[in-house]
Amino acid sequence: MSSSRSRDNGWVPDEPGMITFNNRVAVVTGAAGGIGRSVCRMLLEAGARVVVADLDGTAAEALARELDLHGDHAAGFAHDARSSADADALMAFAVERFGSLDILVTAAGLFPPAPLEEIDDEAWRNVLAINLDGVMFCSRAAAPLMGEGASMVHIASLAGHRGAVRHAHYAAAKGGVLALTRTLAAELAPRGIRANAVSPGLIDTTMIEPVMARRGDIILATTPMARVGTPDEVAGVICFLASDLASFVTGETIQINGGLYINS
Ligand SMILES: NC(=O)c1ccc[n+]([C@@H]2O[C@H](COP(=O)([O-])OP(=O)(O)OC[C@H]3O[C@@H](n4cnc5c(N)ncnc54)[C@H](O)[C@@H]3O)[C@@H](O)[C@H]2O)c1
Structure with missing residues (x-):
């Protein structure tokens, strides 16, 4: 990657200039969300063609049009x-x-707060279905259509490593994503397909508003970088893992949390 530039008011990260996808085709799930939208934009800027997929099909179509008016490079689903x-x-x-089909990024997710005794069977199944079944179903559907050099990047979470109070279902699902990703990496490596995960900490999207309202002060006080992350700071790592710059990286997880993990 090219060197970082400095501005009067400090350091800013580079654009992902050296990452090119040369018309590779990417599918992004949960694409209308905060992180998914950044991933779609960065993939497109680096030359990929992108299927923008979300439960909210209208939002997916609108985002695809916003990113690529003529539909040559982006399509909603x-x-x-x-x-x-x-x-x-x-x-x-x-x-x-x-x-x-060359790149799969699974960003669909749901993070509803509830103490253990209030997670009924339906809520448990729903959170597992969205956050874990969805990753399995997409990986299983994508793998046979992918060839040498293809890459999957699954969005797990800090919660999958250390658990998350009032989010037992979510933490269990994200822990499953980490194990699933390592298994996919081993199974798909002989076909030249890589599988990696990212584990964001707290990233500034609507998903974390309830948590920040309840314990934002405590979280920021224990985060060495003393702030939440931006969706672009997750998307950049995802694009790196999806790109040929990471061509010998598989079965790994990159933490993106401003130091929160090592400090807690
Ligand atoms: N924001 C954070 O701090 C954070 C931290 C760790 C992990 N993550 C993970 O990152 C991913 C993106 O989260 P975000 O912060 O952008 O949240 P977000 O709420 O902005 O986006 C989530 C997207 O998932 C979509 N979605 C929900 N249910 C779905 C379903 N059944 N099928 C398909 N799509 C569905 C929503 O429509 C939404 O567009 C999620 O997997 C989340 O668990 C986020």
Whole structure:
């Protein structure tokens, strides 16, 4: 990567200038969310063609149009992460529309707060279905359509490493994503397909508003960098892992949390 530039008011990260995707085809789930939207934009800026998939199909279509008015490089798709049929249809759509499938980023997620005794069977199943089943269904549907050099990047969470009070279902699902990703990496490596994960800490999207309202002060006080992250700071790492710059990296997880993990 090129060296960092400095400005009068401090250091700013580079644009991902050396990352190029040369018309590679990417599917991003949960794409209308805070992180997913950044991932889509960065992938497009680096030359990928992107299927923008979300449960909210209208938002997915609108984002695709916003990012690429003519639809040559981006297309929206309604996709429920809980459905394996939707996963199959999504991957088939990517190949039909853009000719191949090279990158999968799973950003669909749900993070509802609830103490253990208030997580009923339905809530448990729903959170596991969106955050874990969805990753499995998309990976299983994508793998047969991918070739040498393809890459999956799954969004796990700090919660998957150390647990998360009032989020037992979410933490369990994200821990599952970490184990699933390592297994995918080993199984798919002989076919030249890589699988990695990122584990964000607290990133500034609507998802963390309830947590920040309840314990934001405490979290920031224990974060060495004393701030939450931006969606772009997650998207940049995802683009690195999806790119050829990471061509010998598989089965890994990159933490993105301003030091919160090592400090707690
Ligand atoms: N924001 C954070 O601090 C943080 C931290 C760790 C991990 N993550 C993970 O990052 C990913 C993106 O989160 P975000 O912060 O952008 O949240 P967000 O709420 O902004 O986006 C989540 C997206 O997932 C979509 N979604 C919800 N249910 C779905 C379903 N059944 N099928 C398909 N899509 C569905 C939503 O429509 C939304 O667009 C999630 O997997 C989340 O768990 C976020």
